[in-house]
Amino acid sequence: MQIDNIKTPKQLSTALKRMRKAQGLSQTDLAKKMNMRQPTVSDIENGRGTLDSFFKVLQALGAGLSINDELIGNNKKNKDIDTMIHLIED
Numbered sequence: 298m299q300i301d302n303i304k305t306p307k308q309l310s311t312a313l314k315r316m317r318k319a320q321g322l323s324q325t326d327l328a329k330k331m332n333m334r335q336p337t338v339s340d341i342e343n344g345r346g347t348l349d350s351f352f353k354v355l356q357a358l359g360a361g362l363s364i365n366d367e368l369i370g371n372n373k374k375n376k377d378i379d380t381m382i383h384l385i386e387d
Contacts, residue, residue, distance in 0.1 A: 306344040
């Protein structure tokens, strides 16, 4: 599963929730995989939470971030980094 063009925290939290559900995991199941509490997962899925927790969720879901290389660097055509971030699942 690849989810492109994530531009807001809400879109990101929705994508993480979809990934969790696609794997048949409850928030409690995911929290156990992360060695955290279920409210932490809920916070992340509601656009609240720390960057550290966000990356723990990605790791627990077997997912990562991909940045489109052609948009990085000195490309003056598109300075909006939000359009470059993609959420991917292994």
